[in-house]
Amino acid sequence: MKECERVKKLLSRYLDEEITGIDAAFVKQHLDICNICNKEYLEFLKVKQLMLKKERKSLPEDYLISLLKEKITSRQYAEENISWLTGLSNLSRRLIPIPIAAIVLSVVFLIVVSGQKITAYSLDEHILSGSQTTTGMALGVILGTQN
Amino acid sequence: MNEDIFSIERFIAGDAEGFEILVRKYQNRTLNIVYSLIGQDRENEDIVQEVFLKVYHSLGSFRQNCQFSTWLYRITVNTTYDFLRKRKNLVNDEIAIEKSISSNDGPVEVLVKKEKKTMLEKALANIPLEYRTALVLKDIEGFDYKQIAEILCCRIGTVASKISRARQFLRGELLRLEEYLK
Ligand SMILES: [Zn+2]
Numbered sequence: 001m002k003e004c005e006r007v008k009k010l011l012s013r014y015l016d017e018e019i020t021g022i023d024a025a026f027v028k029q030h031l032d033i034c035n036i037c038n039k040e041y042l043e044f045l046k047v048k049q050l051m052l053k054k055e056r057k058s059l060p061e062d063y064l065i066s067l068l069k070e071k072i073t074s075r076q077y078a079e080e081n082i083s084w085l086t087g088l089s090n091l092s093r094r095l096i097p098i099p100i101a102a103i104v105l106s107v108v109f110l111i112v113v114s115g116q117k118i119t120a121y122s123l124d125e126h127i128l129s130g131s132q133t134t135t136g137m138a139l140g141v142i143l144g145t146q147n
Numbered sequence: 148m149n150e151d152i153f154s155i156e157r158f159i160a161g162d163a164e165g166f167e168i169l170v171r172k173y174q175n176r177t178l179n180i181v182y183s184l185i186g187q188d189r190e191n192e193d194i195v196q197e198v199f200l201k202v203y204h205s206l207g208s209f210r211q212n213c214q215f216s217t218w219l220y221r222i223t224v225n226t227t228y229d230f231l232r233k234r235k236n237l238v239n240d241e242i243a244i245e246k247s248i249s250s251n252d253g254p255v256e257v258l259v260k261k262e263k264k265t266m267l268e269k270a271l272a273n274i275p276l277e278y279r280t281a282l283v284l285k286d287i288e289g290f291d292y293k294q295i296a297e298i299l300c301c302r303i304g305t306v307a308s309k310i311s312r313a314r315q316f317l318r319g320e321l322l323r324l325e326e327y328l329k
Binding site for chain 2: 009011012013016018043044046047048050051052054056057058059061062064065067068071072075
């Protein structure tokens, strides 16, 4: 009985020729004298033969390659598109502070301009007087608050 | 082996033909692993495609400390497991099998013949996946235990016991299905 247990443990390996030497000789000898183990061996053999005869599938030579080419190209295209869009959104994110800064600066300038006491005299008079032009005056001219 | 390394180096150097050689060489073996693991399924080819897409994208980082085929079959097994996990179909629905066996649409002989043809497939589907995988790599792909251990990242002793368990399961399943068909 102890021998049978040992054989049962080795049976599958024996079938696959994955044991050699003493172990293989032991199994072979035991199978010759033990009907129970021999029956199990034959059943294992039948299972193995059935597996070996199992239907095999095959693909046409270039079928998979053409499918793969299509997938690889479309994935690359998608990746390029994604990276292009990501780049664009990154750029726009980086550019957003510029108009905001411009608006803030304009507001600050307007406040400064309206706060400055500018003597109302014409641009011609100012130029003729030869005095220095302040930022407020210049902006006033540009924005039309100064005449 | 050397041929594979040559193809890989060609691919890395920018020659797509290197990849195509590998696909042509291994596509059917990959397909048969998938087919034997999950049975006839319309998604067999999709899984094979996914395997080779993974190979395409990571071939550049393939380390030659194992054979290309070992690496490829590891990817194949893992991709198939992912697919099964997604489908939550790790073990085939036994009820469905019994239903198909006892269904009565057509002459009995035709049914028996048809059933016998797919009997092995059904029996295989009922074996726990880890045992089935080891058995498929042995009997369908013809690897030795050492190679299977490398593919499945386990010890040779574990491979031996998985294959032995798979055969016990399969024998039991086949006897059970044969009883139905008598
Ligand atoms: Zn015995």
